[in-house]
Amino acid sequence: xxxxxxxxxxxxxxxxxxxxxxxxxxxxxxxxxxxxxxxxxxxxxxxxxxxxxxxxxxxxxxxxxxxxxxxxxxxxxxxxxxxxxxxxxxxxxxxxxxxxxxxxxxxxxxxxxxxxxxxxxxxxxxxxxxxxxxxxxxxxxxxxxxxxxxxxxxxxxxxxxxxxxxxxxxxxxxxxxxxxxxxxxxxxxxxxxxxxxxxxxxxxxxxxxxxxxxxxxxxxxxxxxxxxxxxxxxxxxxxxxxxxxxxxxxxxxxxxxxxxxxxxxxxxxxxxxxxxxxxxxxxxxxxxxxxxxxxxxxxxxxxxx
Amino acid sequence: xxxxxxxxxxxxxxxxxxxxxxxxxxxxxxxxxxxxxxxxxxxxxxxxxxxxxxxxxxxxxxxxxxxxxxxxxxxxxxxxxxxxxxxxxxxxxxxxxxxxxxxxxxxxxxxxxxxxxxxxxxxxxxxxxxxxxxxxxxxxxxxxxxxxxxxxxxxxxxxxxxxxxxxxxxxxxxxxxxxxxxxxxxxxxxxxxxxxxxxxxxxxxxxxxxxxxxxxxxxxxxxxxxxxxxxxxxxxxxxxxxxxxxxxxxxxxxxxxxxxxxxxxxxxxxxxxxx
Numbered sequence: 236x237x238x239x240x241x242x243x244x245x246x247x248x249x250x251x252x253x254x255x256x257x258x259x260x261x262x263x264x265x266x267x268x269x270x271x272x273x274x275x276x277x278x279x280x281x282x283x284x285x286x287x288x289x290x291x292x293x294x295x296x297x298x299x300x301x302x303x304x305x306x307x308x309x310x311x312x313x314x315x316x317x318x319x320x321x322x323x324x325x326x327x328x329x330x331x332x333x334x335x336x337x338x339x340x341x342x343x344x345x346x347x348x349x350x351x352x353x354x355x356x357x358x359x360x361x362x363x364x365x366x367x368x369x370x371x372x373x374x375x376x377x378x379x380x381x382x383x384x385x386x387x388x389x390x391x392x393x394x395x396x397x398x399x400x401x402x403x404x405x406x407x408x409x410x411x412x413x414x415x416x417x418x419x420x421x422x423x424x425x426x427x428x429x430x431x432x433x434x435x436x437x438x439x440x441x442x443x444x445x446x447x448x449x450x451x452x453x454x455x456x457x458x459x460x461x462x463x464x465x466x467x468x469x470x471x472x473x474x475x476x477x478x479x480x481x482x483x484x485x486x487x488x489x490x491x492x493x494x495x496x497x498x499x500x501x502x503x504x505x506x507x508x509x510x511x512x513x514x515x516x517x518x519x520x521x522x523x524x525x526x527x528x529x530x531x532x533x534x535x536x537x538x539x540x
Numbered sequence: 541x542x543x544x545x546x547x548x549x550x551x552x553x554x555x556x557x558x559x560x561x562x563x564x565x566x567x568x569x570x571x572x573x574x575x576x577x578x579x580x581x582x583x584x585x586x587x588x589x590x591x592x593x594x595x596x597x598x599x600x601x602x603x604x605x606x607x608x609x610x611x612x613x614x615x616x617x618x619x620x621x622x623x624x625x626x627x628x629x630x631x632x633x634x635x636x637x638x639x640x641x642x643x644x645x646x647x648x649x650x651x652x653x654x655x656x657x658x659x660x661x662x663x664x665x666x667x668x669x670x671x672x673x674x675x676x677x678x679x680x681x682x683x684x685x686x687x688x689x690x691x692x693x694x695x696x697x698x699x700x701x702x703x704x705x706x707x708x709x710x711x712x713x714x715x716x717x718x719x720x721x722x723x724x725x726x727x728x729x730x731x732x733x734x735x736x737x738x739x740x741x742x743x744x745x746x747x748x749x750x751x752x753x754x755x756x757x758x759x760x761x762x763x764x765x766x767x768x769x770x771x772x773x774x775x776x777x778x779x780x781x782x783x784x785x786x787x788x789x790x791x792x793x794x795x796x797x798x799x800x801x802x803x804x805x806x807x808x809x810x811x812x813x814x815x
Contacts, residue, residue: 259720260639263631267691268647270628274688275654281665340560348554356799357565363798364568365749367769368787372567374773375780376574382583382780384570391586417564419809426806427814461814468810475658478751478766482773496660496752503664504756513664520661527656531649534811 279520285513292507305514314490315515318498321405325494326473328409329416330466337420338462342454344421345428355425362418366478373411374400374483404484404492412479416472420465427461428454460533467530474523495519568791574784582780597785607786610768614790617679617764618747621686622740625694628687630736633698634724638710648699652811655692659752670757679762682754686747693746694739697808701735702728738804741797745805748794765790 286305291297309315344355361369377385378399386396399407431454439449477496480486486493486501493501499519503512574582576593601607636644666685667676675681705728713727729736751766758767769790772783798805806814 260635260641263635263639264647267628267632267651267695270688271651271654271691275657278662278665278669279657281668282662285664343553343557343560346550346553346557348550348557350554350558354557354561356802357561359802360565360568360795360798363745363749363795364791365766365769365794366751367755367766367773368571368791371769371772371783372571372787375778375783376570377567382585382587382778384587387586414564414567422802423806423810423814426803461810464810464814471656475660475752477660478755478770481755482770496658499660499663500756503667509664509668516661516664519658523656523658523661527653530656531653534652535645535649 282513282516282520285509286517288510288513290509292509294507297510301510305510306517309511309514309518314493314498317490318493318495321490321492322474322494322496324405325409325412325476326470328406329413329473330469332409332413333416333420333469334462334466337417337424337465338455338458340417340421341424341428341458342450344425359418359422361414362416362422364415366415367482369415370411370479370482373407373414378407400483401488404488408476408479408483408492411483412473412476415479416469419469423465424458424461427458431457463533464530467526467533470526471523471530474519474526495522568795571784571791572788574780575788577781577784579779579781582784583778597781598789600782601786601789607768607789610763610765611789613679613758613762614748614764617682617686617762618744620679621683621690621747622743624683624687625690625743626736626740628691629694629698629739630724630729632695633702634728636695637699637702637705638707648696651692651695655689659689663756666753667756675757677758677761677763681757682762682764685753685757686750689750689753690743690746693808693811694743696811697739697742698732698735700807701732701739704735705731735804738801739808741801742805742808745794745797 287301287303289297289299289301289304340358344351344358348354364372375383377383380386380396380398383396389396397403436449436453439453444452475496476494477500480492480494480497481500484492486497490498495515496519499512499515502508502515575597576595577588577591578594578596581588581591636648670676670681675684709731710723710727713723718727748764749766751770754764754766755770758764769783769787772779772786
């Protein structure tokens, strides 16, 4: 990480800022830095502290040092394993759909056709819809087994409507969250494609490269950085998916659609188990940090160019 | 011959793109339409494509559901958090863009890393802190949290905009005897105004749609729109027309913001890595 950090270029001022000016700079920087230091360290330290305590909000008899027992309890809990697996499926499924489809659609929307500007605006719209609206929109208006539009369409072609959210809760959530994040992938990748040199594409076409060859050897390599950034940023947000689950399945049936974020929430605010929820929080932080390390490297490298 | 083929190809591409766009946008369109239906129309099977539009659901959302209470919370929280974050990030981005030191690169990356802390990882301490300080279900609580969570993104975005301001212009001002305050307020800010505006817009969008802290820390008094909409997930959600009208009102302003600023948002959303 240090190496990557060193490669970020910074604005080259004419001459070195004088000592006095640099001191002034530190003064301007300090409010943001101090607040972020507090914000990132205090809650983290508290989570670590609570995770080794016996602490239940509604059970005052539970006090004292718990050692590793919160962690042992969590790691041997089958619900936790399910939640980890569900988190992986949710993140992985949405990434495959949004990045795969997003790349193809970005190429499609880069072509010129009638009404392109409007079509583009329509296709990126779901990204600006708040998560609780997206989730209820799909749960009720689209997928409701009786009144949903999709159910009506299925009946129209002679199929029996399915109660998607109770029969296939996790797959349905993958679909809903993909709908929210596909526009993000398209928006970023389309911007990246448009920075591709038109002459380069033209030259490839002159040399007889077909559309597939152009995609494989020119567009895809050009997009690789942007795709990396999309994957990393989506992963950070997808690990934290919460509202969509909360308003559709509430993690159920059972724990069939509970991810790590929802499991920790239910431990903390439904079962009031501060110690156990904090141990889960520490696990979530560790996982996110692994992803973050990769993302920081990618961002640092990208800024260099 | 080839011209005809090229034309056919263009029509095929346009057709495919429009089909995708309409399919992706369809749920939003359906939501807007359902908001203008009566409740019986909204749950009719098969769904009515042609119906008599009515404003009754909107009237009900305004009258019975005290929509304005939640909308006002959303506006207040988003605006205050965005202003606070802008005021904190302008000096920070200025210092890093124009007075870089040995630690500038490290500081930038460290700031970014704080954004990657998963909210659920600190849910317990933040909830308990909010409870013990009386900030649970208050607008102040959310303003503080939104300011801090968005600060890293905004510093980054402003930093990339400030880097594009030519240094000689700032130096010319300094030669003329401008103080640091004058240099920032009278030279830099007017030049970087479009960038600052889109940074503020991104912050507004992120605050408006935030649905982890708002669901967990507010219930009624300070509840913004995401929490209000979530209350429809109960059996009450079967009032499809009312849900649709409320959702349309909650989504419309940010959708328009998003449409207007899609280009600039890319930079903020990717921390300057894709422009």
